[in-house]
Amino acid sequence: MIAETICSAAAAAGLGIAAVTAYRKRFLAATRIAAYALVPLGLVLTGAVQWLADTAFSPTAWAGFGVLGLSWLLFMTTRGVERRTGGSRKERKAAAKAARAEAVAPGASQPALGRATPTARPASPKKAGGSGEDFSDIEAILKKHGI
Template sequence: MIAETVCAAVSAAGLGIAAITAYRKRFLRAARIAAYSLVPIGLVMTGVVEWLADSAFSPTAWAGFGVLGAAWLLFATTRAVERRGGGGGTRKERKAAQAAQREAIAPAASAPSLGQGSRPAARPTTTPRAAGSTDPGDDFSDIEAILKKHGI
């Protein structure tokens, strides 16, 4: 009975604050406050508050929460052990599985797939330059001419 009274008081106070907020011409905020303030009274009307109050003082409910906690702890522990690599089998079985996995990979997988004959010929270290360009700066002469033409 006390929980229902407290929820009703919280809802009334929230609706009062929403009315003051609406009076200040902040209608969107007032509507949001009104929505939040109607939740506790809605919970009272649906019976959720009474169910929670009955459950909070029930030893059977607390034992149920304990069982749920133990189940969660078992799930978490088995998941952690599985991630560490200790999931199932003996040490010999795990080593055999790892060896089989290594053998499944092709041993020459890291070698290049192209033979020596199919590679393109290596470029000579000194390349003859075109007759017109003797300086590497000449490569940009066309670009400089365009920039000067546009006044840049």
């Protein structure tokens, strides 16, 4: 009951400040202040404040949060154990690589990732001199924009 009174008083004070701001012909700021002032009033009218107050002082709700925390702890523990039983990172990578090698039939080629399109241009060779950087793509973009 006290929470609703406090929220309603805060909303009334905010709307009063918005009215003074609008009187000073700062309508955009006044509208923003009014919007912020109406939030606590909306929370009171929807019952969210009552629900929050009931939850904060409810031992059943806190027990529920405890159960959720325990559930999270169990998930994280099983994940950690699962990672540790797989060996080191190198061993897991080697096992994954071996599994992929077994999946492909001997003598079969790997499937192509994609086909070349007729509009795709071939990669331009790197210039022999300099630092090895190829600025032809950048030059083409700048020329396209007239720079």
